[in-house]
Amino acid sequence: MSSSWGGDSILSLQVLSRARKLQSQGLTLKLRDLMKHQTIAELAALALTAQSRRRGGPVLGQ
Known part of the structure; x- marks a missing residue:
């Protein structure tokens, strides 16, 4: 799987x-x-979902 991030290993690091x-x-x-x-x-979105789970609140989307 190639991605814009993964294709450039230096950028990923x-x-x-x-x-x-x-x-x-x-x-x-x-x-x-x-x-x-x-x-x-x-x-x-991943970061917000993880943050909400840590706080025990609902996971809200827009």
């Missing part, structure tokens, strides 16, 4: 490195997430 810095704020991003959710919108 940079994104993961920057995401790792946000773990203290609750963002956990794995390489498989980057491969599966290939757009910023999909990654943002």
Whole structure:
């Protein structure tokens, strides 16, 4: 499976490195997430869903 993120391994590593810095704020991003959710919108939705689950609130979509 090729993606705009996964096709460029250096870019993928940079994104993961920057995401790792946000773990203290609750963002956990794995390489498989980057491969599966290939757009910023999909990654943002993933992050919001995970954040809502951690807080025990409902998962809301727009």
